Every structure is written in C-alpha cells, then in structure tokens.
Amino acid sequence: MPIASQPVQDILHEVYHEMQPHIGEGKVADYIPALARIDPKKFGMAVVTAEGEVFTVGDAAEPFSIQSVSKVFTLTLALGRIGAGLWSRVGREPSGTAFNSIVQLEHEHGIPRNPFINAGAIVVADVLLAGHQPRETLGEILQFFRYLSGDDSVYIDEDVARSEQATGFRNAALANYMSAFGNIHNPVEKTLGVYYHQCSLAMSCEQLAKAGLFLANGGRNPVSGLTVVTRERARRINALMITCGHYDASGDFAFRVGLPGKSGVGGGILAIAPGKASIAVWSPGLNANGNSATGTRALELFAKKSGWSVFG
Amino acid sequence: MPIASQPVQDILHEVYHEMQPHIGEGKVADYIPALARIDPKKFGMAVVTAEGEVFTVGDAAEPFSIQSVSKVFTLTLALGRIGAGLWSRVGREPSGTAFNSIVQLEHEHGIPRNPFINAGAIVVADVLLAGHQPRETLGEILQFFRYLSGDDSVYIDEDVARSEQATGFRNAALANYMSAFGNIHNPVEKTLGVYYHQCSLAMSCEQLAKAGLFLANGGRNPVSGLTVVTRERARRINALMITCGHYDASGDFAFRVGLPGKSGVGGGILAIAPGKASIAVWSPGLNANGNSATGTRALELFAKKSGWSVFG
Amino acid sequence: MPIASQPVQDILHEVYHEMQPHIGEGKVADYIPALARIDPKKFGMAVVTAEGEVFTVGDAAEPFSIQSVSKVFTLTLALGRIGAGLWSRVGREPSGTAFNSIVQLEHEHGIPRNPFINAGAIVVADVLLAGHQPRETLGEILQFFRYLSGDDSVYIDEDVARSEQATGFRNAALANYMSAFGNIHNPVEKTLGVYYHQCSLAMSCEQLAKAGLFLANGGRNPVSGLTVVTRERARRINALMITCGHYDASGDFAFRVGLPGKSGVGGGILAIAPGKASIAVWSPGLNANGNSATGTRALELFAKKSGWSVFG
Amino acid sequence: MPIASQPVQDILHEVYHEMQPHIGEGKVADYIPALARIDPKKFGMAVVTAEGEVFTVGDAAEPFSIQSVSKVFTLTLALGRIGAGLWSRVGREPSGTAFNSIVQLEHEHGIPRNPFINAGAIVVADVLLAGHQPRETLGEILQFFRYLSGDDSVYIDEDVARSEQATGFRNAALANYMSAFGNIHNPVEKTLGVYYHQCSLAMSCEQLAKAGLFLANGGRNPVSGLTVVTRERARRINALMITCGHYDASGDFAFRVGLPGKSGVGGGILAIAPGKASIAVWSPGLNANGNSATGTRALELFAKKSGWSVFG
Structure with missing residues (x-):
C-alpha cells in the first residue's frame, strides 16, 4: 500500500490534531536539572520519506536531548x-x-x-x-x-x-x-x-529523522546518494531496534506501533518504516517504562493511519 | 520488491540445494521416544503466497510434531x-x-x-x-x-x-x-x-504454511476468502512472533532472518512474510537454543534471496 | 553461667508476664481454614532441661499444627x-x-x-x-x-x-x-x-520441647537414656537450624535470640540451648517473615534473661 | 566441658601435626601480585584463651594480609x-x-x-x-x-x-x-x-587472635580489662559471623566447625569460641568458595578435639 507524499502530510496533521488532548501527559525525566526544566507541553514530529521529502508538525525544529x-x-x-x-x-x-x-x-x-x-x-x-x-x-x-x-x-x-x-x-x-x-x-x-x-x-525531530533515513532506505542516504551501510546491515540494525529498542517495553512497542524504533529519556523516539520513511517524534513526558508517552501514542496512530507497520 | 511466483519456486530450489550439506546438522530432541526416533536427515519447506500459490521442496508433505x-x-x-x-x-x-x-x-x-x-x-x-x-x-x-x-x-x-x-x-x-x-x-x-x-x-510443512497464511494476508485466508482475524490482530500476532517467537534467541532470529517466526522443538518453524507469503520449514536437528538449526539457516537464506525481510 | 532449675521457672514466668501486652500480635496464617480459625491470643511455652526437668507457662499443653x-x-x-x-x-x-x-x-x-x-x-x-x-x-x-x-x-x-x-x-x-x-x-x-x-x-509445646531435647543433650535423650543421634550429628543439625531455620530471617533470629531454632507457620518455634535445654513456644500471630511474632520476642527475652545464647 | 590450658597446647600440636599432609592445598589468591607471591606452604595458628593465655604453632608470628x-x-x-x-x-x-x-x-x-x-x-x-x-x-x-x-x-x-x-x-x-x-x-x-x-x-595469627578476644569474652578484653563492646553486642557480632562470615559457604562452616568465624582471601580465618578463646589460623591456599582450605580443616579438627562447638 504505497502512500503518496500528500497523504503523509495529511496523516501527520491528523495525528497532531488527535494528540492535542494528550500533550503534556507522562512524567518528564528529572534526574538532572537540564532535563527537568523542559516544558512538558512540547511536541514535535517529523517524517522524511525514502525519496527525501520532509514533513513536520509542532516543535519539530527545536533541538532536544536525544539521549x-x-x-x-x-x-x-x-x-x-x-x-x-x-x-x-x-x-x-x-x-x-x-x-x-x-x-x-x-x-x-x-x-x-x-x-x-x-x-x-x-x-x-x-x-x-x-x-x-x-x-x-x-x-x-x-x-x-x-x-x-x-x-x-x-x-x-x-x-x-x-x-x-x-x-x-x-x-x-x-x-x-x-x-x-x-x-x-x-x-x-x-x-x-x-x-x-x-x-x-541536541537535535530536532527534523534533524533526527534525516539522520535515520539511511535505515529506511537500504543503507543509502537518498539525499546525498552516499551509502552509509550495506542493505544487510541496515536490516539488522532495524531488527535490533524492533526487538531491543525500548528496553523492557520493546515487545509492547512492536505490538502497538509495528516499526523498528529507539527511544530516549529526553522524550524522543526514532522510528523506521523500511522502504517508506524515517520518523522522529518528541514529547518529553515519559510513561512507566521510561519511553515518551505521547510520542509512542503518536507513532501508534501514525502507523495505523499510514499502514506502514512492517507486520502487514 | 515484488516477487513473481516463478522466482519463488526457483529460490526455494536454490535454498534446498544450498542446504544439502547442512541437512542432518543439530541435535534431535530426545526427551521423548517419539521425537528421538525421527530421522535427522528429514528436510522439508513449503511456501504459500498471499495469492494462495503453493511451492514445496523435500519432505514438505510429511507430517511432523509441530510442538x-x-x-x-x-x-x-x-x-x-x-x-x-x-x-x-x-x-x-x-x-x-x-x-x-x-x-x-x-x-x-x-x-x-x-x-x-x-x-x-x-x-x-x-x-x-x-x-x-x-x-x-x-x-x-x-x-x-x-x-x-x-x-x-x-x-x-x-x-x-x-x-x-x-x-x-x-x-x-x-x-x-x-x-x-x-x-x-x-x-x-x-x-x-x-x-x-x-x-x-502432527502437520506437514505444506499444511502448516497454509494454516499460517492468514497472518501474511492481513488476517484473511485468501483461499477460502474468509476473515480469520482483523488486520490489526494479524499485525499484532506477527509482532509477538518477531519479539518472542524464538525464546531467548528471538533477537538472533530477527537479526538473521528478519521475519516473524515461531519455532517448535520438533524442528519446525513457521515464518510470515507480511503481504508476501507464509513459510514453513522442517529439519529435526536443533541448535543450542532449541530451534531447528538447518531450518533457521534455510529461512535466513530464503529471506536474503527473496528480499522479504520486513526490515527493508 | 550455669542456671539452676528454679530460676528457669522464674525466668519463664517473667517472660510470660512481659509478653502479655504482645499476645495476639502478628497475623495468623490464613491460607487454610484449619489454621485461620486458631485463636490469635494463644500463647504457650515449655522448657525441658538437659536433666529432663519440665517447665511450662500458658497454653503449653494445647496441641497446635507444628508445620x-x-x-x-x-x-x-x-x-x-x-x-x-x-x-x-x-x-x-x-x-x-x-x-x-x-x-x-x-x-x-x-x-x-x-x-x-x-x-x-x-x-x-x-x-x-x-x-x-x-x-x-x-x-x-x-x-x-x-x-x-x-x-x-x-x-x-x-x-x-x-x-x-x-x-x-x-x-x-x-x-x-x-x-x-x-x-x-x-x-x-x-x-x-x-x-x-x-x-x-499436632503437638503441644511440652511435647515439642521434649521431642527436641536430644539436640540439646549431645544426641541423647536424657529421659529414656537412649542415643538418638551421635553428638556430632546433633551439633550439625543445630548448626543447620541456626543458619537456615528461619528462612530469610535466619540471620535476624540468630542476631536477636542467639539459639538454633526452627519455626513453623502455625506459630510454633523450637529452640535449642545446647547443654542447657530444649525450648518450645507457640503464638499463632506471624511477623512479616512468616515466623511467630510474639514467639520470637519471647525467645529473645528468655535467651537474654537466661544467658543461654550460644554466642557468649 | 571446660578445657584446661595445658590441653589447648596439646590439641593445637595435634592439629598442627595432622594438618601437615594438607599444608599447601588449595589455590592462593592471585588477583594481585602481592598476594600471589605468598608461599602456599605457610601455616600458622594461634589460640588466645578468655584468660589471656596464648598458644601458637607454625607461622603464627608472621604477618599476612587479613583482608x-x-x-x-x-x-x-x-x-x-x-x-x-x-x-x-x-x-x-x-x-x-x-x-x-x-x-x-x-x-x-x-x-x-x-x-x-x-x-x-x-x-x-x-x-x-x-x-x-x-x-x-x-x-x-x-x-x-x-x-x-x-x-x-x-x-x-x-x-x-x-x-x-x-x-x-x-x-x-x-x-x-x-x-x-x-x-x-x-x-x-x-x-x-x-x-x-x-x-x-598485615597481622600475624597471634595479633589477630588477640584482637578478636573481646568477642570471646563478653565484649571485654581480659588483658587490658577494658570493655570494648557490651556483652549483647559481642553476642550479636558473633551471630553475624556464624550466619554470614563465610559468604555462600557460611552454612558449611557452621556445619563443619560450629564456631562464629570470618575468613579473608589472604587465607586467614578468625574464629570465636564464646567463653573459651579467640582462634586465628592462616594457610594461603583457598577452597572453591574462596576460604582457606587447610585453615578451615584445621579449625574443624580443633573444634572437634576441644569440644568448643557452640552447638553442644
């Protein structure tokens, strides 16, 4: 089910809209002051397609601690x-x-x-x-x-x-x-x-999604045209992300989102839709497992709407 | 990268050929006599595509204990x-x-x-x-x-x-x-x-691959046309297979094969290529993790040749 | 510091007296009805000396589940x-x-x-x-x-x-x-x-203390004069009681009471003062570790007053 | 069973004699050079009675790492x-x-x-x-x-x-x-x-046995006459030594030796016979649990011959 670039922006906006009531949920990491003072209401999301097109919503241009x-x-x-x-x-x-x-x-x-x-x-x-x-x-x-x-x-x-x-x-x-x-x-x-x-x-969602793009594109950065890793290695890094990328909630992330992903305690998540796009989301409030609460929810919704789950 | 049905048979034969030196590897489960007496040289593999086409090699018609x-x-x-x-x-x-x-x-x-x-x-x-x-x-x-x-x-x-x-x-x-x-x-x-x-x-590879086909096809059995589960549930079962389907070697299976899969101590493995096919392999010898040694190897090779890894 | 038999009875009465405010403390085991319905106010204690003299207080003649x-x-x-x-x-x-x-x-x-x-x-x-x-x-x-x-x-x-x-x-x-x-x-x-x-x-404190007497007397029952085990084996059973007799509170019991002891979920404890006496106590209410709360307290006080701790 | 001072020296010599074939057994700690180069044939033992009498055999005057x-x-x-x-x-x-x-x-x-x-x-x-x-x-x-x-x-x-x-x-x-x-x-x-x-x-067996004497004597150093700790605290330290003094071989030490003891990876062990004596032994070779092999054996034999086990 190939998705044209227009729908991506539409989906992103729908997700952004549906996330509004959830923005600010979760608990911001507070073990160091620099993280604790982040505004919990921040929310950004960026999608960069395998063709190099960039779509963003919210605070997608603001740098955060990628952890x-x-x-x-x-x-x-x-x-x-x-x-x-x-x-x-x-x-x-x-x-x-x-x-x-x-x-x-x-x-x-x-x-x-x-x-x-x-x-x-x-x-x-x-x-x-x-x-x-x-x-x-x-x-x-x-x-x-x-x-x-x-x-x-x-x-x-x-x-x-x-x-x-x-x-x-x-x-x-x-x-x-x-x-x-x-x-x-x-x-x-x-x-x-x-x-x-x-x-x-410190990186923004847009920077992070761009950085991860080679993993969605068989190891090659479609913008520069340069090969970062072989296709096989890109696959394997994606495999590690799906089985291990969310600590002891990796199974739950695969179950709900269906994409390889890696979270950080700063509230960022990078998710890879192989052959489709690299996606970064940022929302500082964390769930009980230490992963972005609203970020996970946004990715779940995005994956559902886009049909990009690797699981069919 | 869509694969036409002819190539599937070709790939299957290549895999079968390349597995020949490995057939009989591993250790057959011997905790009960009925498993211990199985011929370790057995090897079968069946692929049933989302369109319902069936391809087999080796002992794909012989029932084994699916465990x-x-x-x-x-x-x-x-x-x-x-x-x-x-x-x-x-x-x-x-x-x-x-x-x-x-x-x-x-x-x-x-x-x-x-x-x-x-x-x-x-x-x-x-x-x-x-x-x-x-x-x-x-x-x-x-x-x-x-x-x-x-x-x-x-x-x-x-x-x-x-x-x-x-x-x-x-x-x-x-x-x-x-x-x-x-x-x-x-x-x-x-x-x-x-x-x-x-x-x-007791099931054959062919029976097993057919039984799993709904998971490769959004929850619907393409042969009968009947819906077994919703698309969302099929995705989720696939997600569970990839994170948990091989016990404490699940990460390794995802890394090497890149497909949702579930193994049994009888030497069988069911693997799902979402949108593509359901695959069953049988080779009784087990590796150190209790999963079919040559069966895993065959799936790794098949996934590589077919490009069906869910990870791009 | 040898203790004459008269003082034993005195000490026992003092302990009984000082335990009065604590009788009924703890939580009676309730995983089976037969234990749950025991009156939490029961309290008995029996001391049988190496010479075979018997001293008791409270409900020392009433049988309880020794577990x-x-x-x-x-x-x-x-x-x-x-x-x-x-x-x-x-x-x-x-x-x-x-x-x-x-x-x-x-x-x-x-x-x-x-x-x-x-x-x-x-x-x-x-x-x-x-x-x-x-x-x-x-x-x-x-x-x-x-x-x-x-x-x-x-x-x-x-x-x-x-x-x-x-x-x-x-x-x-x-x-x-x-x-x-x-x-x-x-x-x-x-x-x-x-x-x-x-x-x-089902045994009473008196019966239980008598049964354990061989452990306080080098393996020999002083009443019957018969040898139950060798002196070496009696020592070793006592050693096991002090290191392992109270599950994950064994260290605490040794620390507080200073005698080999074995507890039961029915609220009974058998303690051995080598060369001195066998002691049984019963109080159904259990502490957080599943050992008799007031029974442990009574033994702690008895050991202090008698100076029978094996630790000097 | 009180032991006069003459027999202590006799027992010590018997133990020393019977240990001869075992001297050098075990494996010397080698994680740092200073321990690794110790002569595995060293063996010393010192007993200091509650009355302050000192008995020694072997290398009891040679300092070793007490760890x-x-x-x-x-x-x-x-x-x-x-x-x-x-x-x-x-x-x-x-x-x-x-x-x-x-x-x-x-x-x-x-x-x-x-x-x-x-x-x-x-x-x-x-x-x-x-x-x-x-x-x-x-x-x-x-x-x-x-x-x-x-x-x-x-x-x-x-x-x-x-x-x-x-x-x-x-x-x-x-x-x-x-x-x-x-x-x-x-x-x-x-x-x-x-x-x-x-x-x-670095201490010798003699120094170590003297240092531990207060634990054998109700908290008071009989030589200086000064109280180091209360009797109750001495008891409790002894209790901790018997339940925890030999790591995951504490049960075994209590079972075999029957005295509170604390071992070190340098091959030393301090054992306390409450009311009787403080005992130090040194033999660098360690058993599988990291405790002095021949030192433990010597204490086991000494306890048996002296009848000083706290367990009767």
Whole structure:
C-alpha cells in the first residue's frame, strides 16, 4: 500500500490534531536539572520519506536531548569499525530487564544483552574510543550526526553532559563491572565520558529523522546518494531496534506501533518504516517504562493511519 | 520488491540445494521416544503466497510434531475468545530467559512474560479450556487447524501426547506455580492435558504454511476468502512472533532472518512474510537454543534471496 | 553461667508476664481454614532441661499444627537413613530467599539450598518415602515423634493435611520442578502426601520441647537414656537450624535470640540451648517473615534473661 | 566441658601435626601480585584463651594480609559510632550469593544483605569515613587494631592497598551502584580508599587472635580489662559471623566447625569460641568458595578435639 507524499502530510496533521488532548501527559525525566526544566507541553514530529521529502508538525525544529536515541548511530559507527567482531562483546537479544539493570551482567559474565541497554551502549562507546582521547572520538561521533542530518548545527550540550556525569553512578557501576570482566578496554572514566557526551547530543525531530533515513532506505542516504551501510546491515540494525529498542517495553512497542524504533529519556523516539520513511517524534513526558508517552501514542496512530507497520 | 511466483519456486530450489550439506546438522530432541526416533536427515519447506500459490521442496508433505508452533494458533483462538482481556493474564514482552524458565514467574507474580514461552502457552490453553472438558477444547483446536489448512487429515499424535504428559515435570511445575497465583482457572491436570495435546499436533510443512497464511494476508485466508482475524490482530500476532517467537534467541532470529517466526522443538518453524507469503520449514536437528538449526539457516537464506525481510 | 532449675521457672514466668501486652500480635496464617480459625491470643511455652526437668507457662499443653518445625525431625530421620549421602540431594547453605522460592532451584539444577526450605524438606520426605507407601512412612514418622516426646497422643491432623494438599500449588510446583531434574525419586503426589502430613502433626509445646531435647543433650535423650543421634550429628543439625531455620530471617533470629531454632507457620518455634535445654513456644500471630511474632520476642527475652545464647 | 590450658597446647600440636599432609592445598589468591607471591606452604595458628593465655604453632608470628577478616572490626567500630542505625543501611541476613555479587543490591534497592559481603563492608567503611579524610579514618582503624592486639607493629601494607585499588573494578561497581541509591554518603573513591586500605592490614595469627578476644569474652578484653563492646553486642557480632562470615559457604562452616568465624582471601580465618578463646589460623591456599582450605580443616579438627562447638 504505497502512500503518496500528500497523504503523509495529511496523516501527520491528523495525528497532531488527535494528540492535542494528550500533550503534556507522562512524567518528564528529572534526574538532572537540564532535563527537568523542559516544558512538558512540547511536541514535535517529523517524517522524511525514502525519496527525501520532509514533513513536520509542532516543535519539530527545536533541538532536544536525544539521549539513548544516539545508541542507534554509535552502534552503526562501531559496526563500521569492527564489524561482526562487536558481537563477541555485546549480545543481540532483548534483555527482559530495565535499561540500567546490572543483574544480567553478573549472570552472563559482563557481556551486555544488546547494544541498546546502557551497558551495551557503554561497550559500543568503548569500541569507538579504542585508545583515542574522548575529544577525538566525540568529534567523530558529532561529525557523523552532522553528516547524516546534513546539518552542522547539531551539537553536544555540555551542560547536560556534565550533569549526566555527576549523577551517573549506575552507569559507573555498569562500566566498572564490565571492566572487571575485561569487557571495557579503556579507562572507565574515559569510556563513560564518551557515553555521557553522546547522550547529550541536541537535535530536532527534523534533524533526527534525516539522520535515520539511511535505515529506511537500504543503507543509502537518498539525499546525498552516499551509502552509509550495506542493505544487510541496515536490516539488522532495524531488527535490533524492533526487538531491543525500548528496553523492557520493546515487545509492547512492536505490538502497538509495528516499526523498528529507539527511544530516549529526553522524550524522543526514532522510528523506521523500511522502504517508506524515517520518523522522529518528541514529547518529553515519559510513561512507566521510561519511553515518551505521547510520542509512542503518536507513532501508534501514525502507523495505523499510514499502514506502514512492517507486520502487514 | 515484488516477487513473481516463478522466482519463488526457483529460490526455494536454490535454498534446498544450498542446504544439502547442512541437512542432518543439530541435535534431535530426545526427551521423548517419539521425537528421538525421527530421522535427522528429514528436510522439508513449503511456501504459500498471499495469492494462495503453493511451492514445496523435500519432505514438505510429511507430517511432523509441530510442538510450540501450535502456540501461534491457540493464541489466535484465545484472542478470539476473550480479546485484549488476555493481556491481564499474560504479558507481551520477550522474556530474556529459556522457554521453560520459572524464575520470571516468581518475580512477576505468576504472570508469564508472553504467550509463546511454555508458561504463557499454558495460560492460553487454560483460557481455551474455560470450564469445558479437555476433549471438547481439543476438538475445537483441531478443527481450527483443519479449517485453516483446508485439510482434515491434520491429527493429534496420542503417542506423543502421552509421552509429553509422562515427562512434563517442568510444565507441571509452571502450571502449579501459576495456579498458586490464581492464574490457572481450571484443574492443573486438565489445562496441561490440553497443552500437551496441542503440542502433539502432527502437520506437514505444506499444511502448516497454509494454516499460517492468514497472518501474511492481513488476517484473511485468501483461499477460502474468509476473515480469520482483523488486520490489526494479524499485525499484532506477527509482532509477538518477531519479539518472542524464538525464546531467548528471538533477537538472533530477527537479526538473521528478519521475519516473524515461531519455532517448535520438533524442528519446525513457521515464518510470515507480511503481504508476501507464509513459510514453513522442517529439519529435526536443533541448535543450542532449541530451534531447528538447518531450518533457521534455510529461512535466513530464503529471506536474503527473496528480499522479504520486513526490515527493508 | 550455669542456671539452676528454679530460676528457669522464674525466668519463664517473667517472660510470660512481659509478653502479655504482645499476645495476639502478628497475623495468623490464613491460607487454610484449619489454621485461620486458631485463636490469635494463644500463647504457650515449655522448657525441658538437659536433666529432663519440665517447665511450662500458658497454653503449653494445647496441641497446635507444628508445620515446618517437623522438618528438624524428618531431617534427623533421613540422616539416619542415608547419612551424608543426603548432601548430594540437598545443600546446607542459607537460601537468602523465601521459604517457598523456586528461583534458586532453577539456578542450581534442582538441588534445594537446605533441608528447611520447603523444597529441601520435600526432598527429605522423598528420601523417607523411598519406594514405600506414604502410609508406612507416615507411620514411621509419627512413631518417631511419639518416641521422642514420650507421648503417644501426638497425632496427624487429617483435616489440616487435606487442606494443605488442596491448596499446595507452590509445593506441587517445587516437587514437579525437582522431579524434572531427577531429584524426586517417588511419584510426586506420594512424596507430597508425606510432606503435607508431616506438616500437619499436632503437638503441644511440652511435647515439642521434649521431642527436641536430644539436640540439646549431645544426641541423647536424657529421659529414656537412649542415643538418638551421635553428638556430632546433633551439633550439625543445630548448626543447620541456626543458619537456615528461619528462612530469610535466619540471620535476624540468630542476631536477636542467639539459639538454633526452627519455626513453623502455625506459630510454633523450637529452640535449642545446647547443654542447657530444649525450648518450645507457640503464638499463632506471624511477623512479616512468616515466623511467630510474639514467639520470637519471647525467645529473645528468655535467651537474654537466661544467658543461654550460644554466642557468649 | 571446660578445657584446661595445658590441653589447648596439646590439641593445637595435634592439629598442627595432622594438618601437615594438607599444608599447601588449595589455590592462593592471585588477583594481585602481592598476594600471589605468598608461599602456599605457610601455616600458622594461634589460640588466645578468655584468660589471656596464648598458644601458637607454625607461622603464627608472621604477618599476612587479613583482608576481609578486617570487616569484623570495622563493623565493631561502626556500631560504636552509629549503633543500631547501621541496620537501616545494611542487613543482617546471609546473602546466599558470592562475596562480590551485585544482583542482590539491584533486587533490594542498594541495601547490602550483611556487613561481611563486600558491598556491606563498603557501607561500613562509608559510615566510618563520615565526611573525614580517608587518612584520618584509616588512622583510627589502625589504632583500633593496635589497641585490641596490644601491638603497635600492626600496619597497613600500602603495596597491597595500591594493587587492590588498581584492580578493584567490581568493588567500584558495588560502591557506585549503592551510591546511585544514596547508600554511600562520601565520594565513592574516598570510601573505596578506606575499604582497600582496611583490607590491606598485615597481622600475624597471634595479633589477630588477640584482637578478636573481646568477642570471646563478653565484649571485654581480659588483658587490658577494658570493655570494648557490651556483652549483647559481642553476642550479636558473633551471630553475624556464624550466619554470614563465610559468604555462600557460611552454612558449611557452621556445619563443619560450629564456631562464629570470618575468613579473608589472604587465607586467614578468625574464629570465636564464646567463653573459651579467640582462634586465628592462616594457610594461603583457598577452597572453591574462596576460604582457606587447610585453615578451615584445621579449625574443624580443633573444634572437634576441644569440644568448643557452640552447638553442644
């Protein structure tokens, strides 16, 4: 059921309209001041089609803290760096536990279940650091985001990064724990430095949707025409998003939305409709699982109206 | 990337050819004699397209014990019976643990993580039993399989069922445990009776692929023209298959094959290519996760050649 | 600090007096009617010294359901039967989990942590059954209690046993689970039959304290003069009681009371002061850990006043 | 069964003699060089009676790294500092898991099960630090050991402390994890600094046995005549040692030895025979549970010959 570009804008507006009563729902993350003071009434959504057309509603141009959505892109970089070798250091199974659980690590010898839980993303950051200085690695990560979104205004919010670092005891526990098993190769504080800064990337829905577009298009950025990853790798990253992208609510997201997606505690979600479009939504209030409440609802409605569910 | 029917047969033959060196790999389930004595060299595969065309190779006409593949269909029946009410008794998240794990039940008050692990399927059987006699419920289940596959020769292997019952201590533990939490409503032995018999259904790849076709076709059986479930429910069952259909190897199956699928310890797998086809494969040797080794490999190759991955 | 017999009676009366405001505290077990209808105001205590002198207060002559206190005695019988061979089927470490937890069994291949959690006591019952009929084994168990207490009026409350059986889904789960690992050798329902009946023994504080006296006296019953177990075995059973006798509150009991002890959900506790006395207390109201609230308090006070703590 | 002082020396010599074939058994801790290079053939044992008499055999005058045996003494100090308030930050139950397990912390909100597992001892160190500089707190700890042993030559091995710090990723994980729950009040690296240094105390068996004597003597040091803790507190520390002093082999130690004891990975064990004596043994080779293999064996034999088991 191919969808012409006009209907996309229509659907987007319908979704925006139907979301109005729900805007502000959920609980904004408050573990650091920079996130806590975000206006809970913000709502933005952007759809970029495989042909490169861009549709937006609401606060789609306003940068927000993408947090764990960044993990999709650092995973892409790490696979580019060491390929399938990554899978000896991190699994690719849903964890069945919360994003910051340490229990699984003890039972499985310091190998995180997948690259989207915190422990797994810290290993990915460690792969990217690879003996370099955090500054260099972060420069490379930032460059990748700017390249993918075609927008040099993407930046790392140092204020957020500092706060993450100051309060990140559970992440420090995860990194130290994996270090004890030899699964962190750099000094713990350097690896965490990279991780906290990648989580502090500030991007708008429009930038984020553009950045994810290669995943909806067989690995190729249709705007630049350049191949980011092979079709097979794009498929596999999408597969990981659908089984692991929403922590212990991944099953629920697949059930309700039917698209590969990755959420962040800043209220952003990136969803991929393979062959169709890359979609980003932002609404700061979180549900009980730590995913954007209204953002998930908006994607559910959008997927229903567009018929873009990968499940038929 | 639409695939005409001729190429499907070609792809199927290529896959069959490339699987030859792998036929017989893995370890046949041996916990009951009826499974242990199956010839490990068996291999069959059937593809039924959304248009109703049927393609087969190898032992696709020979009945085998479908075991846990049956859970897809009893879930469909239970949703038809009590709808979304089912989700108060069983979750829809990947478990992160083995098919017969009881740990999660203790941590989550007797609510199984999803309907495809044994505990969840036992709850589903309990829903279907609903105060009736096992014989009646089993008649209904059998009827459903015969209707879906359009073949009255589908049968329950009583020999297998008896053996399952005689050795099913872990399943008895799961059922009693859930009963302690009030999540089994019928006498434990009756519910288990239904469960063991549904697992003992004998079907061929061709019958199984036909039975699953409604899931590839928006909920409607294209042969009979009858609607089995709504499009939305078909999507959701597919979503559950991709996140939970292979126990603690569900992530790996999504990563490698990219299709919703459900495996059974008899060596069968049902995979759904939404909008394209229903696919069944049978190869008795299991991999370390208890899923058909060569069957998974065949589906991986078929998905690659057909481009039917849901992930683009 | 030797204590003459006169002071024992004095201490007992002081304890009884000081307990008055606490009698009736806690929550009576209500999972079966026969326990639920017990008067929460009951309180009895009996001390039998190593010299065989008997001191009692309150309802010390009234029989109550000893429940898990029976596990001390069936363990004694099983050690007599198969000696150290028992330790290949059950551990001797505190479990760190609740009395009816099944998690540990999954992690440790069906070997219960110790003989005082339900799973461990079920294995002990299975050892005693050993191919016989439950009726015979129960006769032997009952005989053992009557012999130790020197009182043929000890009996099994069939009403309680039937209720235990009818509601014992978690115990059935444990037994079936261990059966799956080959750690139950008799038919599950027979082993459970023995277990439920042993838990349904009705005894008074006086009978119970007399029955436990051999543990306070180097394995020898000072009244009959007969040796029940060797001194070494008596020590070891006491050691198990102090580390494992109160489930996940064993540490607390050792900390507060300082004596080996075993509690039952009927509100009874047997405590051993090695070289001094055997003590039984009964008060039906349970604390949050499922041990007699006022019974524990009474023992704490008694141990303090008598100076009988094993810890100096 | 009172034991005169002459027999103690005799028993000690018999034990020493019978241990000869076992000296060198077990595996020396090798996670840091300073421990790995210890001669596995070392064996020393010291008994200090409640009357202050000292008996020794073997290498009882040679200092070794007391490691976790130090936890008994820092616990004593912390109870002196904040009393029962400590129990809101650390439990007093056996953990059922390894000394460095983090699983329990996740399930129980950052409250360690007891003060003798690593996490619990880190909380105790944090209590002692209490806003001071590590140097001051360590001075106080060292002073306490010197006072108790009556020997100013007790020292902290800085080489060991540095190595502990350099390799202590799991301890860093534990401390950071508890910090996330607010159960570490000082900067993590300062608290860990105290912890690593206390574990690096070097003492001989004779010094250690003298230091522990107050626990065998109702809280009073019979040599100095000074009261270290109340009788009740001494009892309670002994209770904690018997239920939790040997990690997940505490039950086994109580079963075999029958005395409160605390082991260290350096191969030392302190055991308390209340009213009788304080006993220290050192043999570097560890058993599978990380406790001194021959040290445990020696204590088992000593307890048997002396009849000092607390269990009769």
